[in-house]
Amino acid sequence: MKIAKLNMRKNKLKILFIGLLFILGFGYYLANEKAKGYGYTGAIDVVKTYFHNKDLSKKVSAKVLNIEIDKGDWEFIKTKRQIALDRGIQINEGDKYVPCALDVAGEKVSGEIRLKGHMTDHLMSDKWSFRIKAKDSIMGMYRFSIQHPGTRNYVYEWIYHQLLKSEGVIYLIYDFIDVNINGNNLGIYAMEEHFGQHVLERNNRQKGAILRWNPTLYWDWRIDELQGNFIDEQYSHFSSSYAEPYDKGTVKKDSFLLNNYQIGASLLESFRRGEKITSEVFDVEKMARFHVIIDLVGGYHSLDWSDVKFYYNGLTERIEPVGYESFSIRPTTKIAGQRVPNNFEKLKFNYHDQLFSDPIFFESYIKNLERIVSEAYLNAFFKAIQPELDEKMGLIAKEWAYRKVSFEGYYENVRLIRNNISIPKPFHAFLKEAGEDSLEISLTPVSDFPIQIIGIKRKNKFIALDSVINIPAKARNTYTHYFNYTLKKSFKKATNLFLVAKIPGSSFPFEVELNEFPSYKYETKEEMGIAPIEKNVLADTTLTKIGNEWYFNTKAIDLDKKILIPAAVTLTIYPFQTLKIHGDGQFLVQGELVIQGKSKENPLKIKNEKSIPIHVIKGKFQAENVSFTGEGSIVAEESQLIFHHCLFYDKSTDLIAATRSNVYLNNCLSGGLTSLGQFDECEVLVNECTFKNGNKLLYSNGSFLQFSKNRIENFKSIATLDYASIFKTFNSEFSGNDTLFLMRKGSVYNDIASNFDNNLLGLVLWNDPKFMGDAQFSFYKSNTKGIKKITSKI
Template identity: 25%
Template structure:
């Protein structure tokens, strides 16, 4: 027996009689509809609180109670409003006696108050069981503080209502609120019976109701509904005027939103020889639990692209003697679901959530901690209809193989393409993305049909929405966005494993592109327009709202996805070529979804059609980029790419350098010291490494992490060989004596210097010689000093630095220093280079420098008693807004004695110049600065070819000669 779609007896009726009969029926319907519209035209009832009569507000012949609330203190229009306070809790009220069935009432009112939640607009139907509504939330707020409250309700054809009361009132009688311009608009509706929609009658006896009620109460107390085999009760189901059928039913749903009020969600099982609407098992539930038509249109979209989805629709339901209500029906996972979608009967799989819900129920108890819940990785794989499957050898065999397939994928032992029908899986993900049905992606909502012909699993799409609408699984625009990256849990890892399969993306990307386009969306909405209109009316009548499917939201989301998946020139793909003539390049996909590399060229528009198409996965969000190596013509400057399946082609310039590498430099601070000395030669206590007095040959680096201090004992001699070096993220104490000095040298002249970085204590060097050293140099890390102090304050006395093989003998950067009796000689280039420092240099002697003797940039330094001889370039060089005060300076043999450039200032007293090409020079060197200044208080000059030279922006001031 089929309750719906029965074959009817063929009765022959003369066509002339048939047409005449239909014409009469149509005429009668037209006249009745016209008369009804005349009886109930749209009308508006307004109370503006301006006029009163016999203790009532009056306006246009309509009367409203509670005129004692009239007040001139505030008004939205006119001079008066209705003031509610502790004396008057109810405002202007209107009563509709014996309201006409088939009418819609839209009510709005203006309100002004300090607290919106303390007052409301209400509608009360008599009897109370017919309904009650109220709202305190404004739909609009004017600049002057007046708010608009709105309510809507429907008197349908099937509900008897004696009267309707409409009124504003105070929720908190200690507050004050003003109401004005109550407006009631009455519209006639299409009669509900004209919707021509199926009506089911469900009859439950007292025993069945008690059992269901007990199960419901338990679920409400525990917060979850956990189904059991003994939950089923007997009932009788009747469609319209057909004979009733004995059925079994139980409560359904996981959360208690399915059990609210008097209308619960059911799973209904028909007898084995009967169906309803060609379904043997189906669910009935409140349409709001799946967000009304949002779920329905999602099913329609899946069906349109041939993805299996349960039949889903809406039906009127009368349970026992209750009033009719609207329910959604949904097909359950029986053999009919495949057959209806033109597949052969096959096993349907699910990932069992039995333990998940059991544990969640325990976790909701206060004394129970929130402990482990099962996940997709360790969930059980079960068939629907276990008993039927096991009793059928063919189905059992299919199940075992299908189980193995799904399990192999869960355990990452099989690729997605080996387990699933890739085309259908891609369509399922694309449609779910576009229609925002993310709740379907929750792992325990997944269902799979095993196709015994292809021996692959097909997805079954359903349960895309909750009562709150779209369910956000992730915060991505669409679920495929950046899914080729690293997963943070087993659930996302399951999906990432799908998205990492290039075979999947070959179908997913074109599907996402196609189905998010206007053509598909508009075609679907046009095809379903008549059903949408019918269901909108149906839902509106039962929810007392002006419900409509938000088609603009669907279009907006589809367009947003379509817009964001389109690649962009020069942005979506980054390409790098390590060397100029290399035929190999590395590409990285910065686009949110995979992209096809289709060729290269020397022209943005022309493409090498002989190139092999390469599929490049997207980079993971918030993860380092990944690179794919491909071969192209070594002379080509552009790479070309597209979305899979798209004709639109994009390009990026091939960069002429290698891609960034995520390398940890060997010079980054170590967690533990690296000590190349034998244990007997040092002590390490309280982060102080003490090198005992002695002679040492070191052929590997000494590295101390932050917070350590290196102490060299007097008389120590260290020979750094084999490019070894000293790198200390702390202070250096090298304090010798005149009779027992300390020496750091490099007999093979390969040592890479001594470097101090960001020391938390001051370094001290005395009676120390540093010679034959180069500087730290490794790939991009290249320093300039044989000994370098960076953000590390230092004091020096009686220190000698000589025969260095790098740019600076001594380089101090962003530090404070106090140096006396410093001897620098026979340098490769500069002697003492100070950048952005503050310090003093006294009683020092520099000679035979390859370039500048003293080069101070951005520093403030006091100099006294400085002797400079045989200098390769400038004796003292001040740059980048340096300030130098010098006293008693002797310079013999330099290209330029003193130079001040780029907003620097040099003030010198007792300057003695000998054998210089140019004595004093001031100028601007860098365009972002200005000129330099030199103030000379006293000087002598012997054998100086040119005493001063300055540009127009610079000044040199000499003392006036006495007459």
């Protein structure tokens, strides 16, 4: 009996012990996962980081800044803070400074202080952000700011300024100090030098004016935006601002500084108006290094015209950048030199695009990009700053010992940037005609970068061109453009030829096969059986025309005749109307056709019984909250098609047939859609759409397609990519599809971070060595476990 009880007790203890082990193990697993979400390798790494940083904190002492402010002035500051919190943004109107007394280790000066920062993150918790002006130098500065270290992401902002310093670009003192206000200890603050002559002296520059584009009206607009007041205005734009100096009082009193400012401001204005190019106004090398460092740290947001700061160097007679507020470290999704405009004719209205339009500056930027954005460069840099970095981490650890500094973000940006400039194919090249002494070729750029053609190659023999051919970047939101050139015939045979090219300034060449022009051809309107459009106009009694704005004057639109919408005319169909197209009914669009539904849940329904219900010819078609069903395709030639919150269902024909057009779909849904369409030399951008239960989603001839955050499921095939098509997908879901992509004739597929679930076959590569080279593909951070077989070759 006693033995039985003893065994029972042992069993209970065993169960209890196992239970405790399970709880501890599960708890450790949860702690590990939580830690990884904050950048640690696991729970043990959190503990190691804490004790390592505590050890660093014992080796350093923080400077103490004591600030004394009169009670009434302190109440004034508190009131201004509350106003900013209520408004949602802070605007420093007029003189917001109040007197203060400053003391650092017995170094005492008088000064002025105010709240700083536009966004209210500067005013949260007990660590408010302040701008301070000292009457005399203190800690080597006359002007500086103090703020919560988290506002600039702790030690990463200091690393950014060290990068600028190492490249000879004007940088700011950025440090960490202990702050007391009226005897109340507020703990560790980040201290950031503000703009003044002390910045230039320490950076070994001649005295001069530090300038910016005045952003006051821009921030007024931001207040309207936050309050939901949207108006059509120009006052907040770059084109409406003006160049102004920092420390206006000092500049006004000093004739040298005033003259320096006027010269610098005149140069900036000449640049803005397009009278001078980048290399005539700016220090090309320093501007190039500055932008590359911004790329490296992911500081894209600090390049906005309202944030950039400048210094006019009277010795070089050029304007230099001044580093400030990097927003680091963040992933670099696109680099500074990649931002190409929608319309090259409007360059002067965009500071950044105008900056990069100068080939001299662009080449310097690419050269510095390849030099600085490398693992070897980072290894040497981090080794050099490590002792001082430990000191800064020790200061931060006095209050945040758990903070971990990681260099992985920088190395990841190196990988992202290097991948970005390693273009799979910068342009398409087609041989139009081979004569006895010359070659007629056609080139169409497809990348975000300008390209230089430097030579031609056949069977490993390279011959340089007599003069370099420069082709521009492909402008965003436009269809591909073709550029025709005549080359000297360097080889007897016009077969197996490759053009050798590079991004200007790069040391890495590309080789692009020179191929025959695509075998398909475009039908003319006569070949399509369309009568001259001027004879196809619907009777005026059906339409109301007010200038260039047209609309139907009936609620139920029954279209059984052809109607022409001329260039510069917009015909709008409104949410309260219905539309049926049948018989000879057809819209011929040279202007713009806009169809609007009430909402995504209550769309305007279009029932179509016509093979081509809408034909857009160098025009624009826009549909929002519209459902499409029935037969027929929307045909577009050199046009723009936009679908927003639309529904496509029960269609047995292609929805779209487009040639040299731009097609955009956003937040759309389909079910029972045989095919989204056929796209010849188009740009197709699809975002946050769902496509379910279809045959083949699309067919592409020489098009650029980009899908982001979409869901595609239960298709027999997603796409056939032909004639050097490029298809990019991002963060999308592919589920239950038979075959993903059939790729032929030099086509390219790239995916980043998508999830593939229960798909039978990934890519069918149909390589024809005689035409346009092999198809190429890549997966980056993608989950491909749900593809039973990644590739099959024909």
